[in-house]
Amino acid sequence: MSDRNLSTLGKEVPVGEVDTELKAFFAADAEGITRASLMNFAIYTEADVETGLQNSEIIRLLTEETACRAILIISPHTNDGGEKGVRAWIDAHCNLGPGGKKAVCTEQVAFVLSGANTAMVNNTLFAHLDSDLPLVFWWRGELSPVFGDRLYSRIERFLFDSRDWSSPGVQFTRLVEAMDDDSADFVAHDLSYTSGAPVRRAIVNAFNDPRAKAAAPSLSRVTITHGPGHRMVALWLIAWIAERLNAELNESASGGERFVFDRHLSRFGAAVQMVFELTEAGECIHDAAITEVRMTDDEENAAITVSRATTAGFWKVHLDVPGCQNTVEELLPARPRQKSDLIAEILMRAGKNRSMLSVLPTLRAMLAQ
Amino acid sequence: MDNEAPNPFLEEDQLVRKLPDPCTLVILGATGDLTHRKLIPALYNLAADGDLPAGMKVIGFARREKTDEEFREGLEELNKKVSRQGHDERLWENFSQSISYHQSEFQDQDGYKRLADKLDEIDANGGSGNRLFYIASAPEFFDDILIHLEKAGLNEEKNGWSRVIVEKPFGTDLPTAKHLNSVVNSTFPEEQTYRIDHYLGKETAQNIMVLRFANAIFEPLWNNQCIDHVQITCAEPLGMEGGRGGYYDKAGAMRDMVQNHLLQLLSLVAMEPPTDLGADGVRDEKVKVLRSLRLWEGSEAVGENVIRAQYTAGVVDGEEKVGYRREDRVNPGSMTESYVAVRCMIDTWRWAGVPFYIRMGKRLPKKATEISIHFKQPPSVLFNQNPDQELSNVLVIRIQPDEGISLRMHSKIPGPALRLEPVKMDFQYSTSFGRKSPEAYERLLLDAMAGDATLFARNDEVEQAWKFVDEIEHAWHKSPKPPKMAEYPAGSWGPKEADQMLQREGRAWRRL
Numbered sequence: 001m002s003d004r005n006l007s008t009l010g011k012e013v014p015v016g017e018v019d020t021e022l023k024a025f026f027a028a029d030a031e032g033i034t035r036a037s038l039m040n041f042a043i044y045t046e047a048d049v050e051t052g053l054q055n056s057e058i059i060r061l062l063t064e065e066t067a068c069r070a071i072l073i074i075s076p077h078t079n080d081g082g083e084k085g086v087r088a089w090i091d092a093h094c095n096l097g098p099g100g101k102k103a104v105c106t107e108q109v110a111f112v113l114s115g116a117n118t119a120m121v122n123n124t125l126f127a128h129l130d131s132d133l134p135l136v137f138w139w140r141g142e143l144s145p146v147f148g149d150r151l152y153s154r155i156e157r158f159l160f161d162s163r164d165w166s167s168p169g170v171q172f173t174r175l176v177e178a179m180d181d182d183s184a185d186f187v188a189h190d191l192s193y194t195s196g197a198p199v200r201r202a203i204v205n206a207f208n209d210p211r212a213k214a215a216a217p218s219l220s221r222v223t224i225t226h227g228p229g230h231r232m233v234a235l236w237l238i239a240w241i242a243e244r245l246n247a248e249l250n251e252s253a254s255g256g257e258r259f260v261f262d263r264h265l266s267r268f269g270a271a272v273q274m275v276f277e278l279t280e281a282g283e284c285i286h287d288a289a290i291t292e293v294r295m296t297d298d299e300e301n302a303a304i305t306v307s308r309a310t311t312a313g314f315w316k317v318h319l320d321v322p323g324c325q326n327t328v329e330e331l332l333p334a335r336p337r338q339k340s341d342l343i344a345e346i347l348m349r350a351g352k353n354r355s356m357l358s359v360l361p362t363l364r365a366m367l368a369q
Numbered sequence: 370m371d372n373e374a375p376n377p378f379l380e381e382d383q384l385v386r387k388l389p390d391p392c393t394l395v396i397l398g399a400t401g402d403l404t405h406r407k408l409i410p411a412l413y414n415l416a417a418d419g420d421l422p423a424g425m426k427v428i429g430f431a432r433r434e435k436t437d438e439e440f441r442e443g444l445e446e447l448n449k450k451v452s453r454q455g456h457d458e459r460l461w462e463n464f465s466q467s468i469s470y471h472q473s474e475f476q477d478q479d480g481y482k483r484l485a486d487k488l489d490e491i492d493a494n495g496g497s498g499n500r501l502f503y504i505a506s507a508p509e510f511f512d513d514i515l516i517h518l519e520k521a522g523l524n525e526e527k528n529g530w531s532r533v534i535v536e537k538p539f540g541t542d543l544p545t546a547k548h549l550n551s552v553v554n555s556t557f558p559e560e561q562t563y564r565i566d567h568y569l570g571k572e573t574a575q576n577i578m579v580l581r582f583a584n585a586i587f588e589p590l591w592n593n594q595c596i597d598h599v600q601i602t603c604a605e606p607l608g609m610e611g612g613r614g615g616y617y618d619k620a621g622a623m624r625d626m627v628q629n630h631l632l633q634l635l636s637l638v639a640m641e642p643p644t645d646l647g648a649d650g651v652r653d654e655k656v657k658v659l660r661s662l663r664l665w666e667g668s669e670a671v672g673e674n675v676i677r678a679q680y681t682a683g684v685v686d687g688e689e690k691v692g693y694r695r696e697d698r699v700n701p702g703s704m705t706e707s708y709v710a711v712r713c714m715i716d717t718w719r720w721a722g723v724p725f726y727i728r729m730g731k732r733l734p735k736k737a738t739e740i741s742i743h744f745k746q747p748p749s750v751l752f753n754q755n756p757d758q759e760l761s762n763v764l765v766i767r768i769q770p771d772e773g774i775s776l777r778m779h780s781k782i783p784g785p786a787l788r789l790e791p792v793k794m795d796f797q798y799s800t801s802f803g804r805k806s807p808e809a810y811e812r813l814l815l816d817a818m819a820g821d822a823t824l825f826a827r828n829d830e831v832e833q834a835w836k837f838v839d840e841i842e843h844a845w846h847k848s849p850k851p852p853k854m855a856e857y858p859a860g861s862w863g864p865k866e867a868d869q870m871l872q873r874e875g876r877a878w879r880r881l
Binding site: 019086119127131133154182183185349 | 606682683684685686687688689734735737763765771775777782784788789790791792793858859860861862865868869872877879880881
């Protein structure tokens, strides 16, 4: 990796002088710039350096709206042995403040570690946090031994993307064990789950219609079409729908891309089966992870479809249910869904992310299939 | 010389402390690190600021053979590196002429006799008659030095005053501290004795009283009705560099830092408002805090309320570091703690039920000394009906580095949702006052010369602090079932046991 590429990270400084250099940067133009920070936002990746550098652009986009101290740690081959070293860079992302007088800048500190072990990663992070501010930690890629209690006990929000995991079932087990640890108090966010938020909102919107609500008990088939690489988003969606409809996974009847749930419509009645099927589309529509969700009854007398419009930035909600004289179609605006947008959406919310946590057991049961 | 006559040119200003008297400062143990890195640069910077009294003289007293010139050269070399205001050749040339060297063994009475002759000669040639003896030697020489000073009559106030400054450690436990105090006080009366705790000389430590008693908004909140707990942290990334292992392994974090610096900071935070700002007015209130500290007696109580630990191998600032027991000059079987966390309870009306958590550790990720006051959560009525959100305010006093004060509050983040996030109101010395704060030793030396002992520890303060520490040390080293020694990797924030001590009470260490 050439130093020319690494120079995109900013000004290289000795690792022990990061804070001093940052202070000097802001002091050099104290009249013209002001520092803003609401949180520590750390991105950690064990990918190669070139891939790791792409995170700098995500930080730049994120900091347009979110003031933070961004800490990027690129640590390829962690715990593989090898000669140890840390290099550090500082940078600032500045935007003109209100009134155009002062630029508001957020700090970025980047580290490239070589031959790192868990202790080095932890120390690099801990030594450079902005004191007293929450730590939001985005782990990119597979969880590794670095994900230990000394790290996660210091994290407020832990972000990851299960689409990056080759064995999501195993990784979720690790995550849940960490969340159950007494020393842990972090809120977990899967970007795959967040990706599905517009679809969930569209489904909620659809069932606001009383005719759709009336058809809900009879729904027995759900077909979900997802874009390439977005299967996890679809699985989350299935788990969410099932959880909202009080359906339990029927493990013996499920297999492959077909998930069968038993739905208890009443306390004493027999369970009704609900079948979910996944289909992968050839391409994503406007970067949307989910292309279409179609919910029907056995005879297709009722059909509720949520789909991403191909021609414009909308979600279409289509109701074709008994009691409708005409089909009902509604359009919902679709917002951009780049990684930086997903993270900004997560950071906008407080709370324990209970929606995802309540669906997680169902998802894990599905992954165990 | 008539030191009592007022200076006709001096304008009275109630904000200015008592002026220092000119004197001859004798530094016993002058070839050590303290003199070169702290004392002489402090005097130099006082001279640069015009605060050093005219006619000031410095005599370095030590065992090695040196000429005056050799001594000055060695001092100049370090001053160039560490002086707060840089090094000016002309100023140094002028300043260094007041410095001379006196060779003697600490146990050689003749050496003290010669010193007395030297001081008399200085006084005869326009000197002030005031003498300030700074004992900067290793602690094992304190007794000898004090006894010999007395035998040479150097403790007597003939033509001026005679004072002694003693560096820490003031003993290694309560009996030795009492012994040292009795030796000191048999040579110099308590009012002429100045026990240095350089943390008290730091601007931010001095600012604690100003913050509390010069701002009406804080004092009504400064009690167990509004404060949930207090944390005092001293974190250092350093280990045993520079051969410190030999000294540190005999001391440990509790004796080296908690007994003096951290308990001093605790007493400043917890004290009642003094009736006046005189030395005894302030120190009386600090002693009351130390007397009210609940003693942790016995292995069980100590185990529940005190965590000791040693660092193991780890990484600091990208470099691998060995564990404590493998450090240079450290006993491989050492049971000396490099980290300690203590839960202190102050049994007074003001502080009943409010834990003060203090911790000190070597090989932690950052250098930071700070006090954080954690206020109670607001009632769950309006914005914080979400039980998961922690909304307490935190007032932070940063002692070093980056001296300043910050207040963590909660604010609504702009946008349609009612989302509250913590924000910091921050005051930094470096950007607020322009000039760099004076170093602690500058302040303290001036105060000793001015006869103001407010920022120095009194004999009963020292003894009360040892009383608290001794119970813990006894449980660690003399009880049949001592509490265990925990471990933590170098470069981490300490042992999990320290985290658990707070977690048990629903609290957590502040992120530094």
